[in-house]
Amino acid sequence: MANYTGQVPDIAARPLDWMERAVCLDEREIFDDPSREHEARIVCVARCPVRSQCLAYTKETERGLHRDQRDGVAAGLTYDERHRLDDTAQHRQDDGDPIRLDGTERCGTHLALVRHLWLDEPIDSKCWSGEVYREHGNRRQRTANAPDPEPLPKRTAS
Numbered sequence: 001m002a003n004y005t006g007q008v009p010d011i012a013a014r015p016l017d018w019m020e021r022a023v024c025l026d027e028r029e030i031f032d033d034p035s036r037e038h039e040a041r042i043v044c045v046a047r048c049p050v051r052s053q054c055l056a057y058t059k060e061t062e063r064g065l066h067r068d069q070r071d072g073v074a075a076g077l078t079y080d081e082r083h084r085l086d087d088t089a090q091h092r093q094d095d096g097d098p099i100r101l102d103g104t105e106r107c108g109t110h111l112a113l114v115r116h117l118w119l120d121e122p123i124d125s126k127c128w129s130g131e132v133y134r135e136h137g138n139r140r141q142r143t144a145n146a147p148d149p150e151p152l153p154k155r156t157a158s
């Protein structure tokens with residue numbers, strides 16, 4: 001048995017196993033560019049095999065944080081959406097309204113898409129459509145050069 005040294009193992013600095021399969025590691029130019037949020041969301045939903053693990057980790061590590069303390073897209077959700085969906089988060093007057101999901105969100109709307117993403121529900125083709133992208137926020141980012149959403153991704157076991 002090893003002698004107790006009083007040192008805490010440096011697990012915080014070690015990536016979790018699933019992180020090695022995070023597609024965003026190879027797509028930093030997309031995820032580091034705030035004007036490419038919609039592309040980052042597509043990468044998360046259409047290509048990342050560890051979105052569920054990422055979602056659980058993100059919820060845990062960001063729990064209660066204000067939007068200013070969050071960054072970028074994670075698990076397919078923007079930092080603003082994650083802040084508004086987190087019912088433990090602090091809200092200031094000039095923040096967007098909290099999003100309170102009650103299960104009545106209609107598929108094909110932005111609210112239904114964020115519910116699927118936040119609750120790790122399957123995403124149907126109605127929600128995974130160009131309409132959902134066009135409907136929500138930051139329309140200026142939806143440039144003519146932006147790619148159309150990819151076909152509905154298949155869920156992959158991880």
Ligand code: SF4
Binds near residue numbers: 044049051055
């Ligand atoms: S789901 Fe998470 S781990 Fe996967 S690409 Fe998106 S941010 Fe990265």
Ligand SMILES: [Zn+2]
Binds near residue numbers: 106107113116126
């Ligand atoms: Zn839906």
